[in-house]
Amino acid sequence: xxxxxxxxxxxxxxxxxxxxxxxxxxxxxxxxxxxxxxxxxxxxxxxxxxxxxxxxxxxxxxxxxxxxxxxxxxxxxxxxxxxxxxxxxxxxxxxxxxxxxxxxxxxxxxxxxxxxxxxxxxxxxxxxxxxxxxxxxxxxxxxxxxxxxxxxxxxxxxxxxxxxxxxxxxxxxxxxxxxxxxxxxxxxxxxxxxxxxxxxxxxxxxxxxxxxxxxxxxxxxxxxxxxxxxxxxxxxxxxxxxxxxxxxxxxxxxxxxxxxxxxxxxxxxxxxxxxxxxxxxxxxxxxxxxxxxxxxxxxxxxxx
Amino acid sequence: xxxxxxxxxxxxxxxxxxxxxxxxxxxxxxxxxxxxxxxxxxxxxxxxxxxxxxxxxxxxxxxxxxxxxxxxxxxxxxxxxxxxxxxxxxxxxxxxxxxxxxxxxxxxxxxxxxxxxxxxxxxxxxxxxxxxxxxxxxxxxxxxxxxxxxxxxxxxxxxxxxxxxxxxxxxxxxxxxxxxxxxxxxxxxxxxxxxxxxxxxxxxxxxxxxxxxxxxxxxxxxxxxxxxxxxxxxxxxxxxxxxxxxxxxxxxxxx
Numbered sequence: 001x002x003x004x005x006x007x008x009x010x011x012x013x014x015x016x017x018x019x020x021x022x023x024x025x026x027x028x029x030x031x032x033x034x035x036x037x038x039x040x041x042x043x044x045x046x047x048x049x050x051x052x053x054x055x056x057x058x059x060x061x062x063x064x065x066x067x068x069x070x071x072x073x074x075x076x077x078x079x080x081x082x083x084x085x086x087x088x089x090x091x092x093x094x095x096x097x098x099x100x101x102x103x104x105x106x107x108x109x110x111x112x113x114x115x116x117x118x119x120x121x122x123x124x125x126x127x128x129x130x131x132x133x134x135x136x137x138x139x140x141x142x143x144x145x146x147x148x149x150x151x152x153x154x155x156x157x158x159x160x161x162x163x164x165x166x167x168x169x170x171x172x173x174x175x176x177x178x179x180x181x182x183x184x185x186x187x188x189x190x191x192x193x194x195x196x197x198x199x200x201x202x203x204x205x206x207x208x209x210x211x212x213x214x215x216x217x218x219x220x221x222x223x224x225x226x227x228x229x230x231x232x233x234x235x236x237x238x239x240x241x242x243x244x245x246x247x248x249x250x251x252x253x254x255x256x257x258x259x260x261x262x263x264x265x266x267x268x269x270x271x272x273x274x275x276x277x278x279x280x281x282x283x284x285x286x287x288x289x290x291x292x293x294x295x296x297x298x299x300x301x302x303x304x
Numbered sequence: 305x306x307x308x309x310x311x312x313x314x315x316x317x318x319x320x321x322x323x324x325x326x327x328x329x330x331x332x333x334x335x336x337x338x339x340x341x342x343x344x345x346x347x348x349x350x351x352x353x354x355x356x357x358x359x360x361x362x363x364x365x366x367x368x369x370x371x372x373x374x375x376x377x378x379x380x381x382x383x384x385x386x387x388x389x390x391x392x393x394x395x396x397x398x399x400x401x402x403x404x405x406x407x408x409x410x411x412x413x414x415x416x417x418x419x420x421x422x423x424x425x426x427x428x429x430x431x432x433x434x435x436x437x438x439x440x441x442x443x444x445x446x447x448x449x450x451x452x453x454x455x456x457x458x459x460x461x462x463x464x465x466x467x468x469x470x471x472x473x474x475x476x477x478x479x480x481x482x483x484x485x486x487x488x489x490x491x492x493x494x495x496x497x498x499x500x501x502x503x504x505x506x507x508x509x510x511x512x513x514x515x516x517x518x519x520x521x522x523x524x525x526x527x528x529x530x531x532x533x534x535x536x537x538x539x540x541x542x543x544x545x546x547x548x549x550x551x552x553x554x555x556x557x558x559x
Contacts, residue, residue: 045559049361050400051399051400051558052396052399052400052558052559053546053558053559054554054558054559071402072402075400075401076402076403078400080395080400082393083428084393086392086393086394086396086397087392087394088389088392088394088397089392090321090322090325090326093322095321099317099318099397099530100319100397100401101315102310102311102314102315103311103314103397103401103402104311104401105310105311105402106310106311129445145397160324164458199534242462
């Protein structure tokens with residue numbers, strides 16, 4: 001079953017095209033990443049899914065329910081952790097969670113509220129006023145608020161921005177468990193290693209448009225398996241090897257080239273050709289391509 | 305719309321709990337203010353102004369102060385809650401829920417009415433000792449108190465939706481609500497005004513709320529209470545339609 005269906009969604013603010021015809025399908029049970037630089041349209045897209053922003057064109061459904069026409073059913077299926085650290089200063093943590101639960105029609109929900117607080121290490125703060133919590137604790141409450149009605153689809157907009165390692169681990173353990181139990185998770189983050197570790201599929205946004213959409217494994221395969229980085233105080237890269245260069249920079253210690261390789265067995269041949277061309281190599285590294293490389297290439301060139 | 309839904313009741317509870325948690329500011333302070341009005345105006349004008357036959361000025365003033373407190377506090381509740389939630393960003397917790405615009409409207413207005421009535425009742429309890437109060441038409445007292453609170457709760461909701469900063473809300477309160485309240489006959493009968501201002505006063509919907517409310521106590525009023533009721537009820541319907549339209553369109557709430 002499709003968890004979120006986004007069809008040709010457009011949103012414009014004056015001359016700024018915030019979303020330029022975004023289409024995405026996220027299946028039930030997926031752990032999906034939404035990546036992109038600041039201003040790419042991630043939060044606008046999430047807000048549109050959540051009904052906080054009304055699109056100029058296009059349609060969005062959550063578990064088949066239109067977020068505009070059938071918003072009540074759609075919102076019951078969705079839990080959103082907003083990016084901003086917002087809270088209501090009048091209430092304690094438990095009151096906040098009970099109220100949020102009540103808005104979704106759940107009156108006696110203390111058993112689940114207690115479980116959510118336990119899983120997010122909030123139990124000993126249950127009767128503390130929101131104003132008295134640290135930033136990290138407030139972030140935990142935001143996550144708890146999004147989960148009080150057990151939504152099958154959970155959207156986390158930068159959930160670990162500015163929080164400590166302990167919360168990250170606690171949060172990811174809990175979210176991973178929920179995903180294993182069948183919840184669909186959509187994540188936006190600036191921590192690409194987090195996205196690489198958690199997400200099975202990602203979409204990359206740039207200028208309000210989807211510029212890449214694939215499984216994590218396929219994306220990493222697209223950029224090839226590994227990279228060879230060489231630093232050369234003398235000489236330049238021979239013409240025949242130039243197509244393999246994906247990055248180069250020149251500093252006081254010479255030229256530093258990053259070359260794409262498909263297999264480690266290619267390294268010997270490349271080094272031989274460099275020596276034949278008169279190059280002197282004083283440093284060499286082999287590394288696996290990761291999401292950050294893909295991200296940089298896509299954002300630089302628009303494609304891999 | 306389901307007035308018995310858990311979501312609706314939760315939002316009413318939250319809005320009520322919110323003002324009750326700061327009751328010194330939201331309940332006790334306006335009661336004290338009304339008491340001071342009564343002591344000062346009652347002391348200065350008692351014996352000098354006779355508005356209705358067999359009704360002392362202090363007794364005349366008490367229903368006016370009660371109604372003024374109902375109106376101002378009903379407005380303050382919905383408007384301050386909304387603007388604070390908008391500016392701090394926590395309104396998102398309501399906007400993300402399945403609550404319909406009808407439920408949001410009704411919950412904010414009902415909670416505003418609760419605060420208005422609680423403060424009004426408190427003002428009456430502490431001021432009634434100073435005048436010989438009668439209750440000739442208690443049904444009209446209840447009807448005008450509830451309608452007045454609902455109207456100002458709705459106006460507060462509209463102001464809270466419209467305003468994007470505290471300054472704008474303060475302008476709405478100081479340049480619209482406050483003059484309409486003070487020029488509605490809280491402290492005087494409009495029949496004591498010159499013809500021009502008498503005509504202007506008849507254009508002020510707040511006048512009909514206070515005049516009808518006062519009729520419930522003394523059986524005397526400047527305007528027939530049925531006429532006041534019709535005008536006040538029509539005003540409430542008109543404002544409610546505006547507020548519901550703003551909520552359903554997402555004006556300044558859903559961008």
